[in-house]
Amino acid sequence: MAEPLLISYGSSSYEKKNGRDTLPHLFDAISDCLGRAGLFPGDVDGLALASFTYPPGNVITLAEHLDMRLRWAEDGSFGGASGVVAVGRAADQIRLGHARCILCVAGDAFTTGSHEKLLEDFTPALSEHLGPHGFGGANGVLAPLQTRHAALYGTRRDQLGRLCVTQRRHAMLNPNALFQTPLTLDEFLEARVIAEPFHLYDCVMPCSGAEAVLVVADDIAASIGRPGVRVVATREMHNASPGQLSEFSAGWEVIGEELWAATGRQPGDMDFAQLYDDYPIVVGLQLEGYGFCGRGECGSYLEKTDVSNWGELPLNTGGGQLSVGQAGAGGAMIHLVEAVQQLQHEAGERQVAGAQRGLVSGYGLVSYGKGLCTAATVLERLDS
Numbered sequence: 001m002a003e004p005l006l007i008s009y010g011s012s013s014y015e016k017k018n019g020r021d022t023l024p025h026l027f028d029a030i031s032d033c034l035g036r037a038g039l040f041p042g043d044v045d046g047l048a049l050a051s052f053t054y055p056p057g058n059v060i061t062l063a064e065h066l067d068m069r070l071r072w073a074e075d076g077s078f079g080g081a082s083g084v085v086a087v088g089r090a091a092d093q094i095r096l097g098h099a100r101c102i103l104c105v106a107g108d109a110f111t112t113g114s115h116e117k118l119l120e121d122f123t124p125a126l127s128e129h130l131g132p133h134g135f136g137g138a139n140g141v142l143a144p145l146q147t148r149h150a151a152l153y154g155t156r157r158d159q160l161g162r163l164c165v166t167q168r169r170h171a172m173l174n175p176n177a178l179f180q181t182p183l184t185l186d187e188f189l190e191a192r193v194i195a196e197p198f199h200l201y202d203c204v205m206p207c208s209g210a211e212a213v214l215v216v217a218d219d220i221a222a223s224i225g226r227p228g229v230r231v232v233a234t235r236e237m238h239n240a241s242p243g244q245l246s247e248f249s250a251g252w253e254v255i256g257e258e259l260w261a262a263t264g265r266q267p268g269d270m271d272f273a274q275l276y277d278d279y280p281i282v283v284g285l286q287l288e289g290y291g292f293c294g295r296g297e298c299g300s301y302l303e304k305t306d307v308s309n310w311g312e313l314p315l316n317t318g319g320g321q322l323s324v325g326q327a328g329a330g331g332a333m334i335h336l337v338e339a340v341q342q343l344q345h346e347a348g349e350r351q352v353a354g355a356q357r358g359l360v361s362g363y364g365l366v367s368y369g370k371g372l373c374t375a376a377t378v379l380e381r382l383d384s
Contacts, residue, residue, distance in 0.1 A: 001095055001097075002094050002095060002097065002100070002217035002218055002219070003094075003095075003217070003218040003230070004090065004091035004094040004095060004215050004216070004217065004218075004230075004231050005215070005216060005217075005218055005221040005228035005229060005230060005231075005382065006087070006213055006214065006215055006228070006229040006230075006231060006336075006340050006343075006379065007037055007214055007215075007216055007220075007221045007224055007226045007227075007228055007229070008033050008034070008036045008037035008039075008213065008214040008226060008340070009032075009033055009036070009211075009212065009213050009214070009336075009337040009340045009341055010028075010029045010030065010031065010032030010033025010034070010035070010036060010211070010212045010213075010337070011028075011029055011032060011176055011209065011210070011211050011212075011337060012024075012025040012026075012027075012028035012029045012032070012107065012209050012210045012211075013028070013176065013209065014176050014177070014178050014207050014208070014209040014324060014325045014327060015207060015208045015209065016178060016205070016207050016208075016325070020109060020208060021053075021109050022051055022053045022054045022107060022108055022109040022208075022210075023054065023057070023065070025107045025108075025109060025208055025209055025210040025327070025330075026049075026051070026054070026062065026105055026107050026210045027065075028210065029105055029107060029209075029210035029211055029212040030066070030103065030105055030210075030212050032212070033103065033105075033212040033213065033214050034103070034214070036226075037214055037224055037226060038224060039101070039214075039224070041066040041067055041068050042067060042068065042069070043101055044066075044068050044070075044101050044102070044103045045068075045069065045070055045071045045072070045099045045100055045101055045102070046070060046071060046072040046073065046090060046093060046094075046098075046099035046100075046101065046102030046103070046215075047059055047062065047063050047068060047070055047072075047073050047074075047102065047103050047104075047105075048073070048074040048075075048076060048086035048089070048090060048102065048103070048104040048105070049062055049073075049074070049075055049076060049105055049106070050075075050076030050077075050078070050082035050083065050086065050105075050106035050329040050332055050333070051106060051107060051108055051328065051329050052108050052328045052329055053108045053109055053110065053328060054108075058075050059073045059074060059075045060073060062105075070099075071098060071099045072090075072093050072098050072099040072102065074086060074089060076106065076329065076332070077365075078236075078238070078332075078362070078364065078365055078373040078375070079329075079332065079363075079364025079365030079366065079371070079372075079373055080276050080278065080329075080331050080332045080362050080363050080364025080365070080371070080373070081236065081276075081332065081362035081363055081364050081365070081373035081374055081375040082106060082329055082332040082333075082362065082364070082373075083104065083106050083211070083213075083332035083333035083334075083335075083336050083362055084234065084236070084332070084336065084360060084361065084362035084375035084376060084377050085236050085362065085373075085375045086104040086106075087104055087213065087215060087231060087234065087336060087377060088231065088234025088235075088236060088375065088377055090102040090104055090215040091215055091231040091234065094215060094216070094217050100216065100217045100220060101214070101215075101216045101217070101220055102214070102215045102216070103212060103213075103214055103215075104212065104213050104214075104215065104333065104336075105210060105211070105212040105333070106210065106211055106212075106329040106330050106331075106332050106333040107208075107209055107210020107211060107327055107328065107329060107330040107333075108208065108209075108210075108327050108328025108329050108330060109208040109327075109328075110206045110207060110208055110327070110328055138278060138279075138366045139194055139195035139198055139203060140195050141366050141367075141368070141369060141370070142198075142278075142279055142281070142282065142366065142371075143195045143196065143197060143198050144246060144369075145246065145248065145281055145282075145285070146160075146197050146198070146279070146281040147196075147197055148246075148248075149248065149281060149284075149285075149296070149298075149299075150197070152296060153296035153297070153299065154299065155281075155284070155296075155298065155299035156299055157188075157189060157197060157199075158185060158189060158303075159298075159299035159300065159302050159303045160202075160280035160281060160284060160298075160299065160302060161185050161188040161189060161201075161280070162185065162302050162303060162307075163277075163280045163283055163284075163302050163307065163315070163316075164183060164188050164201050164202070164280055164322055164323075165183050165184065165185050165188060166307055166308050166315070167277070167315075167316050167319050167320045167322050167323045168181075168182060168183035168319065168322075168323045169182070169308060170308070170309060170316065170317055170318055170319040170320075170323070170350055171318070171319025171320075171323030171324055172319075173319075173348065173349045173350035174318045174319050174324060174350060176209075176324060177318070177319045177323055177324040177325070178205065178207060178323075178324060178325040179205075179319070179323045179324070179325075183201060183323075187201070188201045198279065201322070202279050202280055202281075203278075203279065204277075204278050204279075204321045204322055204325070204326035204331070205325050205326065206325075206326055206327075206328070207325035207326065207327050208327055209325065209327030209330050210327060210330050210333075211327075211330050211333035211334050211336070211337045212333065212337070213333065213336050213337060213340055215231065226344065227343070227344040227345070227381065227382065227383075228381075228382035229339075229340055229343045229344065229379050229380065229381060229382065230379065230380045230381075230382060231377060231379060232262075232263045232265075232357075232377075232378045232379065232380050233258075233259050233262035233263050233377065233378050234259075234375065234376070234377040234378075235255035235258050235259055235262075235375065235376060235377075236255070236373070236374070236375035237250070237251035237254060237255050237373075237374055237375070238372055238373050238374075239372050240254070240374065241370065244369075244370070245368060245369040245370070246369035246370055247369075247370055248285055248288075249285070249289055250285075250289075250363055250370065250371050250372075250373075250374040251374050252285070252286055252288075252289025252290055252361075252374060252376075253289050253290075253291075255374065255375070255376055256289055256290040256291055256376065257291075259290075259359075259376055259377075259378055260291070263378045265357070265378060266291070267290060267291045267292045267359075269357065270313070270357060270358050270359050270378075271314070271342075271352055271354070271355040271356055271357055271358055272309075272313070272314040272315070272317055272339070272342060272352050272355060272358040272359075273287075273290075273292070273313060273314075273315050273316075273358060273359045273360075273361075274315075274316055274317065274318075274320075274335035274336070274338055274339050274358060274359070274360045274361070275287070275290075275315065275316060275335070275359075275361045276321075276331075276332075276335065276361050276362050276363040276364070277316055277320040277321050277322050278321060278326065278331070278363075278364070280322070281298075282363060282371075283298075283315070283316070284298030284299065284301075284302065285298065286361055286363070287301060287302075290359065290361070290376070292313065309350050309351070309352050310353075314352045314355075316335070316338075317338055317342055317347065317350055317352055318334070318335075318337075318338035318341075318347070318350065320334070320335070321334060331364075332362050332364065335360050335361070335362070336360055339358050339360045339379050340379070342355045342358065343355055343356070343357075343358065343379060343380070343381045344381075355381070356380065356381045357378065357379065357380040357381065358378070358379055359376060359377075359378055360376065360377050360378075360379060361374070361375065361376040362374065362375045362376070363375075
């Protein structure tokens with residue numbers, strides 16, 4: 001049985017007002033990823049795509065554009081969980097022998113207006129019940145989670161803001177990040193209100209871009225000679241709380257326990273965590289759910305713990321979506337690209353010293369009061 005290994009990554013340039021369509025961004029990320037591995041589109045026999053703005057094109061028409069002959073393909077429909085889901089399923093396909101070289105790519109091209117329109121129509125619940133009342137999009141759906149967490153556990157905005165300030169430091173070392181100026185805690189706290197308690201820097205900035213990673217069988221990886229990254233274990237869960245309108249958890253506790261059992265690792269064994277970050281409170285809830293801190297303790301954890309790349313738990317080491325930008329479905333892949341780069345020790349000034357393993361999560365497809373999809377994977381450098 002072949003062992004699946006991540007061996008390459010690629011990104012397009014993130015853009016705010018360039019006007020390029022989605023397809024050029026996908027092409028750029030794919031070219032960067034394959035070029036780094038010394039491969040060509042014809043070497044790929046599996047393809048996973050996640051994009052909100054590429055339709056009516058799909059994963060098969062993208063393969064047609066690239067002259068790829070596929071043995072396996074998947075169109076991701078899991079929002080911000082799509083990237084982790086794709087890598088986990090790609091690894092399974094390689095273990096089963098159904099494909100040997102699988103490219104996972106995600107990206108979109110957005111303006112602020114087109115992004116708002118997408119969010120209003122994101123799911124039937126939003127378009128039919130919330131959008132007509134001016135309540136569409138993730139801001140209004142997820143803001144009450146932070147309000148309730150604060151009421152129950154005393155979580156403060158200044159505690160969550162420390163995460164945003166730290167991620168901005170990371171982003172300033174990432175040449176692809178759209179935010180390249182420091183963010184102070186006072187600036188975070190005093191920014192204009194978007195959807196109480198969310199202020200400007202609690203929210204991701206929509207932009208255009210794409211990300212890609214490459215999963216191959218171990219013999220292909222050996223022939224290429226780049227550092228290999230094991231997909232040690234992956235778990236996914238969808239609609240974790242049937243019948244519930246708003247929940248702190250999206251199944252993180254369940255899949256976290258399964259991941260730690262499957263890998264023989266614990267949260268303290270992770271050299272970094274790349275946690276899906278559409279809002280700081282979502283990162284906080286994942287810190288609790290995956291066991292980095294106790295229930296209700298994310299605020300105090302972020303206040304007391306150095307989560308910089310040089311600290312106790314390097315968190316979102318490339319700046320995350322909050323400071324790099326959210327390229328639609330590309331946000332599902334941005335943390336995977338950063339994780340592979342870190343584990344291949346190619347992150348330059350933001351490199352976590354001696355990084356050997358880490359947790360990567362995805363979360364999304366926001367509906368009425370909650371995100372419906374979540375996934376996580378533990379990745380490990382081959383020589384660890």
